[in-house]
Amino acid sequence: MSTYAIGDLQGCFLSLQALLHKIQFSPANDRLWFVGDVVNRGPGSLECLRFVKQLGNVATMVLGNHDLHLLSVAEGLRPLNKNDTLKPILDAPDCKALLAWLRQQKLLHIEDQYALVHAGLLPNWGWPEAQALAHEIECALRGPDYQTLLQNMYGSEPDYWQADWRNAPRQRVIINAMTRMRIISTDGHMQLKFKGEFNHIPDGCVPWFEAKTSRSLERTIIAGHWSALGLHIVPNFAGLDSGCVWGRELTAMRLEDRAIFQVHCAEIELSSGVD
Numbered sequence: 001m002s003t004y005a006i007g008d009l010q011g012c013f014l015s016l017q018a019l020l021h022k023i024q025f026s027p028a029n030d031r032l033w034f035v036g037d038v039v040n041r042g043p044g045s046l047e048c049l050r051f052v053k054q055l056g057n058v059a060t061m062v063l064g065n066h067d068l069h070l071l072s073v074a075e076g077l078r079p080l081n082k083n084d085t086l087k088p089i090l091d092a093p094d095c096k097a098l099l100a101w102l103r104q105q106k107l108l109h110i111e112d113q114y115a116l117v118h119a120g121l122l123p124n125w126g127w128p129e130a131q132a133l134a135h136e137i138e139c140a141l142r143g144p145d146y147q148t149l150l151q152n153m154y155g156s157e158p159d160y161w162q163a164d165w166r167n168a169p170r171q172r173v174i175i176n177a178m179t180r181m182r183i184i185s186t187d188g189h190m191q192l193k194f195k196g197e198f199n200h201i202p203d204g205c206v207p208w209f210e211a212k213t214s215r216s217l218e219r220t221i222i223a224g225h226w227s228a229l230g231l232h233i234v235p236n237f238a239g240l241d242s243g244c245v246w247g248r249e250l251t252a253m254r255l256e257d258r259a260i261f262q263v264h265c266a267e268i269e270l271s272s273g274v275d
Contacts, residue, residue: 224240
């Protein structure tokens with residue numbers, strides 16, 4: 001039995017199928033971990049969402065910013081953006097069931113020596129605190145007033161953590177860290193507008209996973225979200241967003257030996273007539 005962590009799908013269903021063929025995935029013997037952003041931008045968002053859902057206990061998924069955006073759009077809280085590819089989900093006969101299932105997914109998954117999160121964790125969060133904070137959001141998203149959480153999660157302030165934050169500011173910081181963060185200033189402020197490459201990080205900032213924390217010695221964090229970073233593997237961090245939706249690769253890492261498997265974006269190859 002093997003467990004494979006897979007980078008951001010973002011609606012690239014053909015690429016996912018190619019990757020699963022390459023790793024010889026067996027639902028009877030293997031497990032899949034998805035780093036979030038299963039949907040949006042690529043042409044197969046509906047197919048990706050249905051596929052992950054039907055895997056049942058074979059799949060573990062954490063929520064990404066695009067997954068949360070889908071829930072907000074479905075509730076009429078946000079409009080569809082120009083580049084969104086979410087309408088097939090919203091028009092699907094099983095839309096209600098898909099969205100209800102999506103609201104049950106985690107923000108953070110911890111298992112043995114690995115932790116799975118879409119974007120990142122703030123350096124002053126130890127493991128028990130990070131898990132408790134994720135659970136706060138998960139409970140709110142599964143609860144009867146989940147629309148209030150979705151409505152209040154947008155915005156980039158506050159951009160730092162205080163344990164005494166309450167209500168919307170508290171929830172927003174947790175969600176932004178776990179689904180949007182890439183870099184952090186040396187004084188602990190998230191720089192949420194930054195989307196660039198590693199060598200373009202502004203002075204006074206570092207990648208969130210390089211910020212000093214004793215937590216990093218205990219587990220390897222697996223994340224996605226940062227396509228400009230590309231595949232980035234260091235001892236206690238694995239960044240698996242290799243930019244498939246932008247025409248690059250879709251990546252899987254086998255957790256047992258950290259072997260890397262990649263396929264080129266099948267959606268781009270199809271549109272360009274490449275075999």
